[in-house]
Every structure is written in C-alpha cells, then in structure tokens.
Amino acid sequence: MVQRLVKSEMSVRGVKYQALSTRLSEIGVEQSADNLRNKVNKGIMGADLLLQILMVLRARPVTVEMMQEILADLHDGPVP
Template sequence: MKGQNQWRMVVQRIIRSEMSLRGVKYQGLSDKLAEIGVSQTADNLRNKVNKGILGADLLLQILFVLKSRPLSAEMMAEVMAAGDSD
C-alpha cells in the first residue's frame, strides 16, 4: 500500500472530480454544506481539499451534498494508479 501522501492525493482527486462533474466550485460547495448545517468557508474547503486533509465526517458530508458516485476500492485504485503516472 502507498504512503500517507498518496491517500491524501486520492481524497483530493475524488472530491475535485465530483465537484467538476457537477460544475460545483468551492463557494457552491460551501453553500451546499450550509444547507445541511455544516459551516465551512470556500477558502477553508479549498485549503482542506488541496492538502487532502479533512475529517471523515466532512468527507462524507461533501460526498453527500455532491450526490457523489459510490466509492469503491476499484475507484480508489484507479485514482492511485493515475497519480503514479503523473
């Protein structure tokens, strides 16, 4: 298995991919989270996603409000493999 930095990259890429698929920018993500009672500024979200460091609760909340595709081990492996080729 890969190191901690690779897992952070996976988090970053999955969130960015889901945002891109839905045409959601960080302010829109902040607004969507506010609708479910989660207070995060656009800048705070950008920093957390760019670093790939956020709590499991926030990750799930983000995936929920984005109506994300299901996560699977295969999807994560594909993201890791794509990162290896960068």
C-alpha cells in the same frame, strides 16, 4: 486520493467551492469556500467532512476500482 476524489465529483457536477460551502451550510456544516479549497487542495480533512461533501455533491459510489484508478494515476504522475 481525497483531493482527486472531491475535485472529480465537483467537476462532474460543475460545483465551485462557494456553491459547495452553501450546500454544506444547508445541512448545518459551516465551512467557508476558502477553507474548503485549502482542505481539498491539501487532501487533509476529517472523514466526517469528506462524507458530508460527498453527500451534498450526490457523489457517485466510491468503489475499490475507483480508488485503484486514483492510486494508479497518482503513481504514474501526470501525462505529458
């Protein structure tokens, strides 16, 4: 769920990992682009980093409905 949420918000805003790294450094969070890519792709990061990422991306509000859609997509798998 974390992976899809972050990747979706990055895609909507056209932000690549290097730009995300730069935005995070502007608020005092040092994460390399490669480190961010690994954390996002594995979907494993601390809640503090997730919130910082969503903040610098100016992400849409995360709603229960959004989470339910992500879970449904994960359950159904990719569409052929």
